[in-house]
Amino acid sequence: MSQFNDVSITREANIYFDGKVTSRTIHFPDGTKKTLGIMMPGDYEFNTEAKELMEILSGDLEIQLVGEEWKKIAPGGSFEVPANSSFKLKIVEVTDYCCSYLA
Amino acid sequence: MSQFNDVSITREANIYFDGKVTSRTIHFPDGTKKTLGIMMPGDYEFNTEAKELMEILSGDLEIQLVGEEWKKIAPGGSFEVPANSSFKLKIVEVTDYCCSYLA
Numbered sequence: 260m261s262q263f264n265d266v267s268i269t270r271e272a273n274i275y276f277d278g279k280v281t282s283r284t285i286h287f288p289d290g291t292k293k294t295l296g297i298m299m300p301g302d303y304e305f306n307t308e309a310k311e312l313m314e315i316l317s318g319d320l321e322i323q324l325v326g327e328e329w330k331k332i333a334p335g336g337s338f339e340v341p342a343n344s345s346f347k348l349k350i351v352e353v354t355d356y357c358c359s360y361l362a
Numbered sequence: 363m364s365q366f367n368d369v370s371i372t373r374e375a376n377i378y379f380d381g382k383v384t385s386r387t388i389h390f391p392d393g394t395k396k397t398l399g400i401m402m403p404g405d406y407e408f409n410t411e412a413k414e415l416m417e418i419l420s421g422d423l424e425i426q427l428v429g430e431e432w433k434k435i436a437p438g439g440s441f442e443v444p445a446n447s448s449f450k451l452k453i454v455e456v457t458d459y460c461c462s463y464l465a
Contacts, residue, residue, distance in 0.1 A: 260372055260373070261372075261374070262370045262372045263371050263373060265368060265370070266370070266371060267365045267367045267368070267369070268366050268369060268371055268398070269363055269364075269365045270364045270365060270398065271363050271364075271420070272400055272419070272420075274420075274456060274458065277456060278400060278402055278456030279402075281384075281400045281458075283371075283398055285371060295373065295375070295386055297377075297381060297384045299381055299382075316373065316374050316375070317374070317375075317377075353377060353380060353384075355374060
């Protein structure tokens with residue numbers, strides 16, 4: 260277990276895909292933000308605006324970036340998604356993640 | 363939308379009922395804590411240790427405290443659960459909540 264200190268958190272959740280993907284937004288003193296989220300089993304596609312670093316805290320999933328092969332990500336693993344791109348996810352087991360929005 | 367400032371948040375989620383109920387723990391400077399959570403449709407029962415204040419941010423649900431009738435709670439509504447008790451929930455639509463643990 261680890262924690263983020265001296266942060267602000269938006270009370271209301273971000274809710275996508277009828278609640279199968281949800282997250283909470285964390286605001287850091289340096290102006291950056293992260294989301295902490297849960298994805299239920301299913302297939303999803305997301306678009307990015309900023310570059311994203313997705314860190315997998317627990318779960319079982321595969322991801323596919325544009326033009327790349329499907330890739331399994333283990334808990335403790337991570338992947339980056341370019342800005343203004345998209346990525347596909349196959350969530351096999353409930354997945355807990357931390358997404359950092361990079362400049 | 364509202365936010366909690368100057369708090370710490372545990373990075374890893376609390377995961378119950380195969381992920382159908384999940385939450386994040388927020389630690390306040392005064393030593394108190396709250397959880398922000400999501401409940402997917404389904405029937406659940408929870409036990410309390412501390413007294414709890416459950417505030418419903420969005421969703422559709424009914425709750426039953428020990429020895430009481432089922433009661434519908436609207437978004438913006440709340441209910442308290444005594445310490446060392448339990449409560450039942452029928453979640454009709456994805457529900458976003460804030461749970462405060464009271465002394």
